[in-house]
Amino acid sequence: MENHIGIIGYGSMSKNITINLIKKNIKISIFNKEKIKLKLKIFNIIIITNCLRKFIKSLPKFKIIFLLIKTGLPIKIILLRLKKKLFKNDIVIDFGNSFYKHTFLNYILIKNQFVFVSSGISGGCNGALNGLCCMIDCTIKKYLTFINIIKKILFIKKKRYSFCISIGLSSSHYIKMIHNGIEYGLLQLITEIYFILKLFLKNKKNILNIILEWNSTDNCCFLFKILINILIIKKKKICDTIEHKGTGKNTVINSINNNININSIFEALIISYFSKTLVLNKIIKLNSFSF
Numbered sequence: 538m539e540n541h542i543g544i545i546g547y548g549s550m551s552k553n554i555t556i557n558l559i560k561k562n563i564k565i566s567i568f569n570k571e572k573i574k575l576k577l578k579i580f581n582i583i584i585i586t587n588c589l590r591k592f593i594k595s596l597p598k599f600k601i602i603f604l605l606i607k608t609g610l611p612i613k614i615i616l617l618r619l620k621k622k623l624f625k626n627d628i629v630i631d632f633g634n635s636f637y638k639h640t641f642l643n644y645i646l647i648k649n650q651f652v653f654v655s656s657g658i659s660g661g662c663n664g665a666l667n668g669l670c671c672m673i674d675c676t677i678k679k680y681l682t683f684i685n686i687i688k689k690i691l692f693i694k695k696k697r698y699s700f701c702i703s704i705g706l707s708s709s710h711y712i713k714m715i716h717n718g719i720e721y722g723l724l725q726l727i728t729e730i731y732f733i734l735k736l737f738l739k740n741k742k743n744i745l746n747i748i749l750e751w752n753s754t755d756n757c758c759f760l761f762k763i764l765i766n767i768l769i770i771k772k773k774k775i776c777d778t779i780e781h782k783g784t785g786k787n788t789v790i791n792s793i794n795n796n797i798n799i800n801s802i803f804e805a806l807i808i809s810y811f812s813k814t815l816v817l818n819k820i821i822k823l824n825s826f827s828f
Contacts, residue, residue: 540564541583542686543596545615546605553665554605554632554690555582561689568592593622600627601683608635616643616653623651628683630654630673636787637714640707652679655706657713660692668692670699672716674709677702718788718802723760725805731764741768785809 541564544555559581567585580647593600600623606612608609612635620627629651630638639750640655647653656673664670673680680702692699703709734744745768752761785806792799 541566541597543568543592543600543602544605545569545592547604548605549607549662550632550665553662554603554669557666557668557690560593563686563689566592566595577589589618589622601627601686602627602629604629604631604633604638606633608633609639612639612743613643613646616647621648625649625651627651628654628679630656630687631710632783633823634713635710636783636786637639637707637711641708652682654679654683655710656778657709657716659713664692665690668699672701672703672709672712673702674705674707676704714784714787714791717782718799718803719786720760721788721805721809722799723799725801725808727760727764742766746770 545568660669
């Protein structure tokens with residue numbers, strides 16, 4: 538039964554997880570409003586449809602469905618629609634990095650009509666294709682019913698899966714929020730370190746050598762690797778607008794509510810807002826000359 542799952546999703550993450558599962562010989566049914574094309578010749582997609590009734594009908598009696606859609610209201614709407622069509626043992630996993638309070642309300646919303654599980658995932662689009670890090674909140678009993686399918690999309694190293702379970706409704710999305718907040722702080726710290734190195738050393742080759750040396754020690758990290766790649770391939774000025782999806786903001790608000798000092802993450806958030814303001818001001822100035 539676990540050899541066939543449903544995916545409700547759109548975008549790169551959804552597409553790459555789908556391809557990842559197909560490579561592992563998992564049969565897939567896809568629900569997507571746009572009827573996405575995977576740009577790949579594949580033979581074990583059962584259906585790609587924008588009709589939820591046909592999508593549900595294509596799945597086996599025991600259903601496992603991955604949600605990979607925009608967080609917030611879209612998740613709530615699809616859960617309400619699924620509530621009328623699924624049964625008590627069916628499993629729906631929200632892989633969107635939803636705000637944990639919304640996820641908690643979604644648990645209440647479905648009233649045990651089916652098994653609802655939340656999961657925070659990390660690794661980006663490349664991880665979705667080759668192996669994700671995954672946080673899931675559920676009981677051990679629930680975990681045993683779907684772990685074999687989850688393992689198919691996980692990053693594995695030395696026979697160990699990048700996976701953890703937390704107990705408590707919406708706890709995985711809370712952990713993911715903190716995870717992203719810490720990443721904000723690390724990115725800000727690396728940016729400031731690079732700025733100081735640039736002031737004193739000025740030569741890009743010397744800066745690169747120092748960072749390469751750091752990355753060969755216990756201080757090595759994925760974010761350093763990104764910086765190294767940027768320094769190696771950089772030819773033109775990089776756009777310094779910092780995008781964010783709200784998890785950093787939620788981390789800061791949560792820290793204020795709990796009287797926890799996270800200055801580095803707070804500063805990173807403010808800088809991200811500031812970067813957009815600077816770019817917007819530049820656009821306004823450029824447009825003002827066109828009149």
